[in-house]
Amino acid sequence: MGQSTLESPLSLADTDAKNNKHSLQETEVLKLGVYEVTIKKRTPFLQSFTPRRLLELKEDWVKTFLIVKGILGEVITLQPVLLMALVGLRIWEDLQDVVTLSQETRMLTVIEHGFKHGSVDTSAVLSALGIRFACAVLGSYVTDRCRDFGPAFNAVIDRHYEDMIMKAKLNMDLPALQGMLENIKYDRVNSEVPRKIVESTLELCGLFAGLIGHVSLVLSLVWSSNHGWMFALACFVRPLVRATFFNNNLWNRPRVVRATNEDYKRMSALGGLTDKQYRHEVISGNLVEFITSGEVLSQALEYHTQSAAEFKKAQTALGNISTAPAEEQFYRGNNVFKNMVLLDIANDLPMLYNALIVLLRPAQTSLSLLATLQQSTSSFRISFYFINYEIEELQKKISDMQQLIELQKLTRSIKDGEKSYPNERESPKGMAIELKNVVFSYPADADSTNDKKALDDVSFCIDAGELVVVVGENGSGKSTFINLLTRMYDVSSGEILIDGDDIRSLKQSDFRQTVATLTQDHHLLPLTLAENIGLGCPEYISDKEKILEAARKGGCEGILKKLDSGLDTILDPAGRQYHALVDESKKDSALAKEAKKLEKSSNVSGGERQRLVAARTFMRFNSKKIKFVAVDEPSSALDPRGEEDLFNHLREAREGKTMLFVTHRFWTDNQVRGPCMKDGKLFEHGSHAELMEKQGEYYKMYNIQAKAFDDKKEDEEKGRK
Numbered sequence: 001m002g003q004s005t006l007e008s009p010l011s012l013a014d015t016d017a018k019n020n021k022h023s024l025q026e027t028e029v030l031k032l033g034v035y036e037v038t039i040k041k042r043t044p045f046l047q048s049f050t051p052r053r054l055l056e057l058k059e060d061w062v063k064t065f066l067i068v069k070g071i072l073g074e075v076i077t078l079q080p081v082l083l084m085a086l087v088g089l090r091i092w093e094d095l096q097d098v099v100t101l102s103q104e105t106r107m108l109t110v111i112e113h114g115f116k117h118g119s120v121d122t123s124a125v126l127s128a129l130g131i132r133f134a135c136a137v138l139g140s141y142v143t144d145r146c147r148d149f150g151p152a153f154n155a156v157i158d159r160h161y162e163d164m165i166m167k168a169k170l171n172m173d174l175p176a177l178q179g180m181l182e183n184i185k186y187d188r189v190n191s192e193v194p195r196k197i198v199e200s201t202l203e204l205c206g207l208f209a210g211l212i213g214h215v216s217l218v219l220s221l222v223w224s225s226n227h228g229w230m231f232a233l234a235c236f237v238r239p240l241v242r243a244t245f246f247n248n249n250l251w252n253r254p255r256v257v258r259a260t261n262e263d264y265k266r267m268s269a270l271g272g273l274t275d276k277q278y279r280h281e282v283i284s285g286n287l288v289e290f291i292t293s294g295e296v297l298s299q300a301l302e303y304h305t306q307s308a309a310e311f312k313k314a315q316t317a318l319g320n321i322s323t324a325p326a327e328e329q330f331y332r333g334n335n336v337f338k339n340m341v342l343l344d345i346a347n348d349l350p351m352l353y354n355a356l357i358v359l360l361r362p363a364q365t366s367l368s369l370l371a372t373l374q375q376s377t378s379s380f381r382i383s384f385y386f387i388n389y390e391i392e393e394l395q396k397k398i399s400d401m402q403q404l405i406e407l408q409k410l411t412r413s414i415k416d417g418e419k420s421y422p423n424e425r426e427s428p429k430g431m432a433i434e435l436k437n438v439v440f441s442y443p444a445d446a447d448s449t450n451d452k453k454a455l456d457d458v459s460f461c462i463d464a465g466e467l468v469v470v471v472g473e474n475g476s477g478k479s480t481f482i483n484l485l486t487r488m489y490d491v492s493s494g495e496i497l498i499d500g501d502d503i504r505s506l507k508q509s510d511f512r513q514t515v516a517t518l519t520q521d522h523h524l525l526p527l528t529l530a531e532n533i534g535l536g537c538p539e540y541i542s543d544k545e546k547i548l549e550a551a552r553k554g555g556c557e558g559i560l561k562k563l564d565s566g567l568d569t570i571l572d573p574a575g576r577q578y579h580a581l582v583d584e585s586k587k588d589s590a591l592a593k594e595a596k597k598l599e600k601s602s603n604v605s606g607g608e609r610q611r612l613v614a615a616r617t618f619m620r621f622n623s624k625k626i627k628f629v630a631v632d633e634p635s636s637a638l639d640p641r642g643e644e645d646l647f648n649h650l651r652e653a654r655e656g657k658t659m660l661f662v663t664h665r666f667w668t669d670n671q672v673r674g675p676c677m678k679d680g681k682l683f684e685h686g687s688h689a690e691l692m693e694k695q696g697e698y699y700k701m702y703n704i705q706a707k708a709f710d711d712k713k714e715d716e717e718k719g720r721k
């Protein structure tokens, strides 16, 4: 069955079945228009019952059961009464239908009997009507309560899991993140996952209760009549036909879809060049002509545009190969006509049976019974459909939930030490640091083995209170040097001594309190600017004067003046504000003005961002505990004046601190010593004069930079003449 259904779309896609359908061991590859779709092979119906397949199914179900049980176990401790109430309400919601239907049957049977024998049992009719009415009232009440309880219960689940997920995510250190999160879809782990699992489970409780109710009702009716079972069977044919023929679509199957058609890829890439982000390249590179040429008048929009050159070529080459979504193409290709006819026939079977019974055995016909059976089996059909849907939804969420479970299992890879810091050997001048034969490779990600050494046998001493500048080519290991000294990672071998103690033996919180870093990896947080700066030293987060002083040293005075809300500005309020359906062409309308404010809010340049981040570091200096400052090229977006001010302010704060700068500036000041790195090795070290005298790597790099500077000056002078 699986084979034949997969073949049909191939013919529709005008492709040769043999070329386009490759059978790997467990997967099949389909060619659908411009796409290649890899799907898991369907297990033929009979093979679904092999012991191996049944075992696999059992394992899947056991896994699902254990996860659902775990979540319900947790949720029930949060709000036991609310959970039980919701289960009861959901069950009642779905059972109400059965009760109503049984009362209707009772009433119709009494009436039918009355018509046949000339007298109607009024009290039976009234009691059935009464119960039906009571059910309707109770049903409305239950629905209303569900509407009240549901969101409250969801909020309880959200709060519980948000907290848990946040802790698990914040628990990650860099090596754990880098080494293990390749296996975990970090962004898919959110509180919606357990909430949806609980929702689906509650929904399933109700649906199963309803299904059992309807099946019992049908069976009791069938039991009480001599031909009802035939009718019931006729009613159940439709869900069977539907499940068999209409379930074969791509939407509900795990799949990998790739656009493989080169012309389509080219067309999409060229089309993508209309994005705003490429406008600068397109205009400055004069690419319009390359992408488009030849005039076309668009009457509808009353503008002239250029017909495609490269774009048109790609379009022409693509021809009329379908670019519709692969799922749609698959669905259309699945012989819908044949299936629709089958479904229509299945649909009409109960009617056909009814007609036959009425014609052949009019005396035995109970119209009320047939009407109830018809209604009950159609409710059964609906329950069947929704159960199927909910189980699929549940299973999708179960795989996301496994990611959450994995995330919780991840442990920090950097272990905490036991020694307090600073120790008795501390110097008032700052932190003394020694690297002994340090080797380091970054953790390999899931798909690769990383044996490249980012630092290779590095030994180096930094005295307490010294200012050291690390120089070297791109990729030579300068940032890695800082990453290890600030214990973002642990060495692969060798050791780093901090005031004589191995860095791994120190309590992390003690050590981190004594370190201030400023790197390009630091970002502005989605908080107010006051908090962004103040968080450098949380104990003074409410001290506006200290925050303003740090902002001044970071060079942010101009930025704060420019922003309407000053320190209270939130630069990236993403996700917390948006506008919809606002007619922005009516610029003077109050709504359009409000909408415009949203866009304005994050208008600061890269250099301004760097200044704000630097201000956070200056704020950190308010903590008297800082003994080591590590600065990694924080000035790439700063103008020369800004860069000079930044380094001057940093040096002014030197007292009691050891400082290490990674920068592309050459420090000709001979008070400053520096290691020069190449390919992860510490090539040479010394003051500027000493390193120049050696005429080694440093000398070469300095001369290249000096030459570039001299050439530039020469060009400028020529230009002036």
Ligand SMILES: Nc1ncnc2c1ncn2[C@@H]1O[C@H](COP(=O)(O)OP(=O)(O)OP(=O)(O)O)[C@@H](O)[C@H]1O
Pocket: 178, 442, 443, 454, 472, 473, 474, 475, 476, 477, 478, 479, 480, 481
């Ligand atoms: N997070 C990481 N994961 C894997 N490899 C990394 C990582 N960071 C750096 N590397 C690699 O380690 C080596 C040293 O990189 P590092 O960033 O320390 O060099 P750098 O001297 O600071 O370079 P640049 O001057 O370009 O900033 C490089 O080969 C780089 O590709």
